[in-house]
Amino acid sequence: MKMRSIPVLVAGGGASGMVAAIEAAKLGANVTVIEKKNKPGKKILATGNGRCNFTNRNQEISCYHSSDDTLVQMVLQRFDHQKVIDYFWESGVMSKERDGYYYPLSGQAASVRAMLEREMDRYKVEVHCDETLQRIIPRKDLSGQNITGYEVQTDRDKYLVRKLILAVGGSAAPAQGTTGDGYRMLQELGVAIVPPLPALTSIELDDACCKLWSGVRIMGQVELWCEGSRLAEDIGEIQMVAKGISGIPVFQISGRVSRLLYQGKEPYLKIDVMPDHTKEQVMEELLRRVNTYGVGRSLGDVLDGMLPDKLAKALLLALHKSPGDGAEILQEDRWRNDLADQIKGKKLHIRKVSDFDKAQVTTGGVALSELQADTLELIKYPGIYVTGELADVDGICGGYNLQWAWSSGHLAGQSAACALKTKIRSRS
Ligand SMILES: Cc1cc2nc3c(=O)[nH]c(=O)nc-3n(C[C@H](O)[C@H](O)[C@H](O)COP(=O)(O)OP(=O)(O)OC[C@H]3O[C@@H](n4cnc5c(N)ncnc54)[C@H](O)[C@@H]3O)c2cc1C
Known part of the structure; x- marks a missing residue:
């Protein structure tokens, strides 16, 4: 059976995956999201005790933990907290601020989730729920030297993917679908993973x-x-x-x-x-x-x-x-x-x-030395991008983990779409 070809596949329809999908689609890419749970963004509903503390005015780098502050700062600055607030407002979510902590004015995390789902719909992102990414196999050209794309296996199908955005999250809160799948799949490919451990618990x-x-x-x-x-x-x-x-x-x-x-x-x-x-x-x-x-x-x-x-x-x-x-x-x-x-x-x-089931985030993840700082693409695997909690970046309580998810998703989505366009242009 012929495998379906997908230009941009986003694995994981959480906070960073939805933003990545929207951004890639805005730039004209044909985007598909696969999400393990029965609807995208379910974890967002639980954030901030149901109110979603989605960013913070104080963005000192000491609020984040990683092995590369420069990379984290670069990514955060490209889509900073003010841009997030404006982005949300343009898409229908007004915000309120208390001591620098930002929440949707509605007081409902559900407003953020619904807005992102609406935006995916507006930009014609195809969303497959109840579908789990299981394996990634690099496809090479005839010389065997260059990766041309990836065969992506899920529990329902197989796809040929040009750009794969890995937004499957970490190991914290496994009931929300995040069971460390990304670490396992990338480890199989020889990507360095900083040991994932529970945090904010x-x-x-x-x-x-x-x-x-x-x-x-x-x-x-x-x-x-x-x-x-x-x-x-x-x-x-x-x-x-x-x-x-x-x-x-x-x-x-x-x-x-x-x-x-x-x-x-x-x-x-x-x-x-x-x-x-x-x-x-x-x-x-x-x-x-x-x-x-x-x-x-x-x-x-x-x-x-x-x-x-x-x-x-x-x-x-x-x-x-x-x-x-x-x-x-x-x-x-x-x-x-x-x-x-x-x-x-x-x-x-x-x-x-306490164990991951009680933790809000994971500390550890894909080593930042494996990533291109300006695109979040894996150096060893061109065409695979890593976002959100899957990367070795975590923040303190206060909206920092979502800010990292929005910023990294935004960059990866745009980078994947731009790389596709460049390739199409260089072929024609
Ligand atoms: C209870 C709780 C409260 C929180 N409150 C806040 C807060 O107020 N402010 C804040 O900044 N942060 C908060 N966080 C942390 C924040 O929610 C996460 O850091 C953020 O959602 C990470 O975004 P992500 O896109 O990396 O992953 P996630 O949002 O976790 O999304 C990953 C998605 O991938 C899917 N998935 C996993 N494996 C696969 C697979 N193999 N195939 C397909 N799909 C897959 C999952 O189902 C999930 O939908 C909270 C977390 C929890 C648990």
Whole structure:
């Protein structure tokens, strides 16, 4: 049976794949998208808690993690956050901003997904849902030296493809269709992959206190330490859960923890649950409480109104004390000092970073040294482009991962269409 020939095939109809398809089609290319799930862009619906934080005004390069800041910056600048906002507006999605974070004015992630689907329709992109890319086989010319295209095998068909945009995402949130397929297929072709690890997720701890504090939410600071050095810190609402800790400040450092654990290191965390007070102020406050109304009362009574009950119980555990014990010990410097140490910098031993099913993104992926910086084309495989989370680029929470998806999809889509046009022109 003769294989169908497709000029531009986009594998993966997620954030970057849809933008890539639209951009290639706008430049006149005949574009087909294959998407594993039953409709494109399903993950977008889950972003930003259903509100889709699609970009951020603050685009410092430190908000992204990769092995090549220059490449990432080049790609981001070509289709930067302001261009994304304008692009969305032109296509019908007005935006609202809060502290630099951008969301659709409708407050609905569904508006972003629907807009991208509408644009694909407007530019006559053919979309095949429930179809999974499985294998890529390079086709060579008679000399056996030059790649002329790719045979692409899916679970439904085989195609001859001139330009293949790989937008299949990473391994995070596998229920959304992203099961690391791209890494496997590219590894088979000898493309270097930086080990994919979970990021933007919770951290499981080796500490008996977790069972006691489950359900507590508190503003605090999380610090990441390794080999005696403080590597990172973040402040925000910490969520204490039965297996460990979660919340935005934990998410922000989780990718780094994943990488350190992968390297065989032993990182640990310190949490400060009263970040607006110095240790001295905490000690003074403990003394004031015990002296004013604490004698003859319990530690729980003295800590009430200062810390959530469950958290107080968890912190006292490290001192082998419980909330029912007498508060008089706090009249001694030693006990006040030890309790203030728990409040201002409790050390937490990490068991693991939560698995991919709980992670929002993947850190790691296609090594950036494999890519042409100005097109995102694979150097070893001309005609294959890599976008979004599949590449070794990840951002912190705040709209950065989608910004990378939009920027990389935009560049790859335009590059693929331009390369096709150049080839057609050079043949005629
Ligand atoms: C719960 C959650 C909340 C998030 N919130 C935000 C947020 O508010 N802001 C932000 O910036 N980022 C957020 N992210 C991250 C962001 O969604 C991703 O980084 C981004 O979607 C990646 O875009 P992508 O195009 O690379 O991949 P995806 O959007 O993951 O798309 C990949 C697509 O490829 C399809 N696919 C996979 N394998 C195959 C195959 N073999 N054949 C065919 N199709 C395939 C998948 O079904 C999927 O549709 C969130 C992620 C999650 C999970």
